[in-house]
Amino acid sequence: MAQRTRQGLFALAVAMLAIGAWLGLSWAPPDREMGDVQRIMYVHVPSMWMALLAMTLNFACSIGYLLKKSWAFDSLAEASAEVGMLFGAVGLALGSIWARPTWGVWWTWDPRLTTAAILLVAYAGYLALRRFVEDPERRAVWAAVTGIVAFVDVPLIWYSVQWWRSIHQIQSSPKTVDPQMVLTLRWNTFAFLALGIFFIWSRYRVAQSERRHELAAPPTLPSAPQGLTASGVRL
Amino acid sequence: MNARHPPGLLEGAFLILRKDLLIEWHTRARLNALLFFALATLLIFSFALGPDTKLLEQNAGGYLWLAILFASLMALGESFRVERENASLDGLRLLPVNPRAVFLGKALGNAAILFGLSLVLIPVMVGLFGVSLALGLGSLGLILVLGCLAISAPGTLYSAIASNGQARDVLLPLLLFPLIIPALLAAVKATSLVFQGDPMSQLNSWLLLLGGFNLTYWGLGVALFPQVIEE
Numbered sequence: 001m002a003q004r005t006r007q008g009l010f011a012l013a014v015a016m017l018a019i020g021a022w023l024g025l026s027w028a029p030p031d032r033e034m035g036d037v038q039r040i041m042y043v044h045v046p047s048m049w050m051a052l053l054a055m056t057l058n059f060a061c062s063i064g065y066l067l068k069k070s071w072a073f074d075s076l077a078e079a080s081a082e083v084g085m086l087f088g089a090v091g092l093a094l095g096s097i098w099a100r101p102t103w104g105v106w107w108t109w110d111p112r113l114t115t116a117a118i119l120l121v122a123y124a125g126y127l128a129l130r131r132f133v134e135d136p137e138r139r140a141v142w143a144a145v146t147g148i149v150a151f152v153d154v155p156l157i158w159y160s161v162q163w164w165r166s167i168h169q170i171q172s173s174p175k176t177v178d179p180q181m182v183l184t185l186r187w188n189t190f191a192f193l194a195l196g197i198f199f200i201w202s203r204y205r206v207a208q209s210e211r212r213h214e215l216a217a218p219p220t221l222p223s224a225p226q227g228l229t230a231s232g233v234r235l
Numbered sequence: 236m237n238a239r240h241p242p243g244l245l246e247g248a249f250l251i252l253r254k255d256l257l258i259e260w261h262t263r264a265r266l267n268a269l270l271f272f273a274l275a276t277l278l279i280f281s282f283a284l285g286p287d288t289k290l291l292e293q294n295a296g297g298y299l300w301l302a303i304l305f306a307s308l309m310a311l312g313e314s315f316r317v318e319r320e321n322a323s324l325d326g327l328r329l330l331p332v333n334p335r336a337v338f339l340g341k342a343l344g345n346a347a348i349l350f351g352l353s354l355v356l357i358p359v360m361v362g363l364f365g366v367s368l369a370l371g372l373g374s375l376g377l378i379l380v381l382g383c384l385a386i387s388a389p390g391t392l393y394s395a396i397a398s399n400g401q402a403r404d405v406l407l408p409l410l411l412f413p414l415i416i417p418a419l420l421a422a423v424k425a426t427s428l429v430f431q432g433d434p435m436s437q438l439n440s441w442l443l444l445l446g447g448f449n450l451t452y453w454g455l456g457v458a459l460f461p462q463v464i465e466e
Contacts, residue, residue, distance in 0.1 A: 066459075066462055118413050118416055119413075121412075121413040122413035122414060124409070125406075125409040125410040125413060126410075128405075128406065128409055129396070129406060129409075129410065132402050132406055133399070138399065141462055141463065141465070142396045142399075142463065144462075145392070145396065145459045145462060145463055146393075146396070146410060148455065148459065149389060149392065149393075149414065149452075149455055149459070150413075150414060152451060152455060153413075153414050153417065156417040156444070156447065156448055156451065157416060157417050159417070159444065160416065160417035160420045160421060160444055161416075161417075161420070163440065163441075163444070164420055164424070
């Protein structure tokens with residue numbers, strides 16, 4: 001059943017992305033100043049939002065793990081951090097491609113860019129920590145602590161970099177923007193959301209079976225008991 | 236000290252701090268190594284940029300804090316390495332003190348060592364880069380104290396984590412550097428204002444940021460540390 005739902009979600013995400021691509025590339029009007037270049041917004045903005053959403057989920061799961069010590073929280077935290085990294089990296093690359101024709105540079109030390117870049121490096125540290133610690137329980141606790149400590153830094157990074165220097169346009173209010181543009185952005189946001197949930201869900205399943213494997217089979221035993229192997233378990 | 240009552244949080248923190256500083260004082264190995272490491276870093280910066288006195292003077296605040304930050308990696312790593320040896324962390328864990336006291340003691344000890352280091356580096360900066368203290372020693376002292384505390388709180392928390400894992404020398408900077416950016420930025424900006432004067436009175440907002448960073452991470456450290464060292 002869960003498997004069916006997950007496959008359905010994937011199909012939905014792909015269909016929505018296909019329609020979203022058509023909406024963004026031909027249906028929505030070009031920007032008055034930036035022309036067709038602005039169309040990259042319909043993928044850049046949703047992937048950044050998804051990255052932030054995933055990292056917020058990571059934060060919530062980190063707190064959840066420290067309170068309840070449940071493996072589900074740990075696996076979900078791992079899944080959301082990885083998927084957040086993916087969307088963040090894609091969003092940053094797309095932003096960089098957009099910046100080149102509009103601002104004339106690939107990179108500038110604008111508060112948003114800088115904050116996003118610092119966040120990616122911080123979560124790279126988080127993922128590295130997960131790889132370096134072998135004991136699953138120690139790893140879960142330390143990762144949770146690191147997830148909380150890194151997320152709390154976001155507003156501080158934001159303010160410090162804003163004071164440090166301030167080119168990125170502020171968000172436009174939906175009222176001043178062509179309704180076709182707003183609809184396209186909303187559609188794409190939901191398409192990315194469906195894709196993001198699919199990714200996190202799939203990664204969560206992998207993480208759960210990894211946990212099960214780590215906890216079930218001591219390293220000296222040649223194999224895990226039959227009922228506990230990754231393939232035979234339903235979530 | 237009364238042997239029959241376990242010490243409270245602050246007393247426990249003080250005892251741990253005293254123990255750490257005593258170990259430090261007996262060997263003096265860490266302090267010496269740190270000092271020469273930081274001095275070498277300052278020298279290297281001069282060579283990296285060439286003998287342009289104006290440029291060196293302008294960026295002096297940045298070099299000072301990078302030297303302190305790099306040195307802090309050694310200091311922080313060492314503060315838990317001494318506990319790994321002979322498994323004395325288990326001893327600390329068994330002590331009838333609140334584990335939060337261990338965090339406070341260790342973090343204060345690290346901050347004190349970094350502050351001592353920065354006190355030695357300032358005259359060197361004046362000599363080497365020709366900086367002048369436009370805003371006086373008081374504000375510089377305050378910045379140094381806040382900056383060292385800001386590195387030490389998340390640094391001690393992460394050092395406790397990194398000292399256990401594999402590849403601990405890589406892990407600490409990987410975790411700490413992105414996190415410390417707001418504090419580093421604020422400390423560098425504030426120090427530059429002290430060196431070059433503050434015509435727009437921006438010093439307070441940077442000090443506020445440093446203060447906020449300290450409040451956040453000392454709070455998080457106290458709240459989360461018991462989980463980190465729990466076995």
